[in-house]
Amino acid sequence: xxxxxxxxxxxxxxxxxxxxxxxxxxxxxxxxxxxxxxxxxxxxxxxxxxxxxxxxxxxxxxxxxxxxxxxxxxxxxxxxxxxxxxxxxxxxxxxxxxxxxxxxxxxxxxxxxxxxxxxxxxxxxxxxxxxxxxxxxxxxxxxxxxxxxxxxxxxxxxxxxxxxxxxxxxxxxxxxxxxxxxxxxxxxxxxxxxxxxxxxxxxxxxxxxxxxxxxxxxxx
Amino acid sequence: xxxxxxxxxxxxxxxxxxxxxxxxxxxxxxxxxxxxxxxxxxxxxxxxxxxxxxxxxxxxxxxxxxxxxxxxxxxxxxxxxxxxxxxxxxxxxxxxxxxxxxxxxxxxxxxxxxxxxxxxxxxxxxxxxxxxxxxxxxxxxxxxxxxxxxxxxxxxxxxxxxxxxxxxxxxxxxxxxxxxxxxxxxxxxxxxxxxxxxxxxxxxxxxxxxxxxxxxxxxxxxxxxxxxxxxxxxxxxxxxxxxxxxxxxxxxxx
Numbered sequence: 001x002x003x004x005x006x007x008x009x010x011x012x013x014x015x016x017x018x019x020x021x022x023x024x025x026x027x028x029x030x031x032x033x034x035x036x037x038x039x040x041x042x043x044x045x046x047x048x049x050x051x052x053x054x055x056x057x058x059x060x061x062x063x064x065x066x067x068x069x070x071x072x073x074x075x076x077x078x079x080x081x082x083x084x085x086x087x088x089x090x091x092x093x094x095x096x097x098x099x100x101x102x103x104x105x106x107x108x109x110x111x112x113x114x115x116x117x118x119x120x121x122x123x124x125x126x127x128x129x130x131x132x133x134x135x136x137x138x139x140x141x142x143x144x145x146x147x148x149x150x151x152x153x154x155x156x157x158x159x160x161x162x163x164x165x166x167x168x169x170x171x172x173x174x175x176x177x178x179x180x181x182x183x184x185x186x187x188x189x190x191x192x193x194x195x196x197x198x199x200x201x202x203x204x205x206x207x208x209x210x211x212x213x214x215x216x217x218x219x220x
Numbered sequence: 221x222x223x224x225x226x227x228x229x230x231x232x233x234x235x236x237x238x239x240x241x242x243x244x245x246x247x248x249x250x251x252x253x254x255x256x257x258x259x260x261x262x263x264x265x266x267x268x269x270x271x272x273x274x275x276x277x278x279x280x281x282x283x284x285x286x287x288x289x290x291x292x293x294x295x296x297x298x299x300x301x302x303x304x305x306x307x308x309x310x311x312x313x314x315x316x317x318x319x320x321x322x323x324x325x326x327x328x329x330x331x332x333x334x335x336x337x338x339x340x341x342x343x344x345x346x347x348x349x350x351x352x353x354x355x356x357x358x359x360x361x362x363x364x365x366x367x368x369x370x371x372x373x374x375x376x377x378x379x380x381x382x383x384x385x386x387x388x389x390x391x392x393x394x395x396x397x398x399x400x401x402x403x404x405x406x407x408x409x410x411x412x413x414x415x416x417x418x419x420x421x422x423x424x425x426x427x428x429x430x431x432x433x434x435x436x437x438x439x440x441x442x443x444x445x446x447x448x449x450x451x452x453x454x455x456x457x458x459x460x461x462x463x464x465x466x467x468x469x470x471x472x473x474x
Contacts, residue, residue: 088440091433093383095234095347104230106239145433157369159429199367203374210273211374211427213366 061170068169071130072123080117083125084108090132091145100128100164131169139176148172152182156190156197163189222303223355224368229313232349236315240341243390243399246282247382248272249345249353251291251315251323252336260327265291267310267323268336269357272350272378275333280407282333291315294322307360310353315343323353325360347372347379377426381410384439391443409442 075083087097098108101124111117117125135141148160152175163171168189174180186193206212226232235241248268255266266288268275277283291312297320302311312321345353351368354375358366385406392402414425414435422438425431 089437091435091437093380093432093436094387095383104235104239106235106241109239109241143433145436146430149433150430157372197367197369199370201366201370203370211377213370213374 057170060173064169064173068127068130068134071134072127075126075129075133076123078126080111080122080125081114083129084112086129087125087132087145091143093145096145096149096161097125097128100161101125128164131164131172135172135176139173141176147176152186153193156186156193158186158190158193221365223307223359223365224352225299225303226311226313226348226352227299232312232345232352234344234346234349236343240344241386241390243393244344244386245382245389246275246336246341247344247350247379248275249350250341251312251343252288252339252341255288255331255335255339257288257290257327257329257331259329260290265321265342266331267291267312267353269323269325269328269353271354272375272382280403282337284332284334285330286333286336287328288331288336289323289325290327291321291323294320296320307356310356312343325357347376350379376429380426380432381423384410384436388439388443392446395447397446409439 084097088094094108094112095105098105101108101121103121132144135144135147141147148164150159152158152160160172160175163169163185166189168185171180171185171189175182175185190196200215201213202216203211204214235244246268248270250268251265252268253265254263256262257264257266268286269289270283270287275282275286289310294309294311296313297306297311299311306322308325310323310325312323315321348368351371354371355366355368358364385403388406388409389399389402392405393399397405410423410426411421414420414422414431422435425435
């Protein structure tokens with residue numbers, strides 16, 4: 001027990017100490033109440049964190065959209081053939097370009113042979129070129145077309161091309177900048193993918209060297 | 221169970237009618253006019269239903285016996301119905317105009333490849349269309365359901381090679397190279413070593429999705445060189461057998 005010494009004005013030798021307040025013994029109700037307060041604080045903090053994360057995502061997406069728009073405007077000044085040639089040199093398949101731009105393969109073939117495209121289609125081609133350059137220059141994705149063709153997970157056929165077609169450039173951007181794993185991107189793009197793509201069938205190379213399909217060995 | 225269905229007719233087709241590229245090699249799912257199917261029809265539309273690996277033989281020539289199924293007009297069945305029924309058919313909505321057609325697996329028989337080669341092709345299926353066709357055929361024959369994404373994983377490299385050969389042939393013909401020479405040169409290109417002389421070929425690399433883009437880039441660079449020289453891509457002027465499409469090559473042992 002500690003005490004404060006008080007000087008008695010009567011100058012006696014007696015010293016008295018003022019007793020300190022003893023903390024009241026906490027009851028069960030006190031502990032429960034405190035736990036409740038803490039849970040509320042945690043929930044509020046979590047809400048704040050979620051809100052902050054959402055705002056970061058929204059801001060990042062806005063910044064990405066602005067950057068892309070600026071780049072697309074610059075790319076759109078180039079000729080259609082020049083844009084298509086750049087995508088071809090980068091290794092994009094014509095059918096993938098058609099898909100990402102939103103036209104049929106025959107329509108794209110006509111463009112390749114000199115036919116003109118509508119303004120919106122030209123912008124779509126310019127956007128694809130702009131995005132590919134953004135990934136290459138800002139995030140050091142050295143082979144953008146290969147990167148987009150790779151499945152995000154061995155157990156799902158979803159590729160970067162699917163994300164682009166679904167206008168989930170934010171997920172592609174986050175993957176490229178390593179702010180998100182491929183599996184996280186897949187969870188956001190298609191939450192039920194594990195169930196959707198679960199299969200008892202697997203691809204294998206047969207004895208004749210050709211690929212085939214078989215039922216998975218449950219023991220493996 | 222539920223077989224996969226299309227959302228719109230366009231999902232099934234790569235090209236129809238005048239949009240069908242003449243330079244595109246014959247492939248699974250192609251529909252031709254005026255085909256005689258022994259024991260089935262003397263004349264009529266027919267769909268090539270052989271597996272991509274079972275269309276060509278030595279030298280890339282079409283085999284003498286290639287399974288084809290009769291195609292005829294059919295009742296317009298909504299996409300959802302095809303998931304749980306009509307298992308003996310492949311839907312072909314809006315194949316010609318807005319009319320609905322279907323390939324009948326029960327009316328199928330081998331056809332001489334030489335007859336197919338000379339016939340008028342009116343449609344090529346998309347990757348999804350080919351996978352959907354194969355899924356339906358497997359179910360019809362065995363009652364075993366294979367997801368289309370697994371079919372794609374196993375055989376997309378054959379479609380990829382077909383696309384490359386189409387682009388190669390189209391380019392070479394445009395600069396005056398004979399189609400047979402172009403096809404032979406492509407064969408040499410796609411069978412060339414991808415990296416090291418004793419290593420896998422470019423055709424082997426096509427099995428891996430992440431390796432396809434570099435192959436396309438390499439091919440296009442070679443075609444550009446040919447354009448500048450205005451000559452075939454290969455310096456070998458000897459006559460070679462005429463391969464006409466992808467063949468499923470054994471994976472070399474490593």
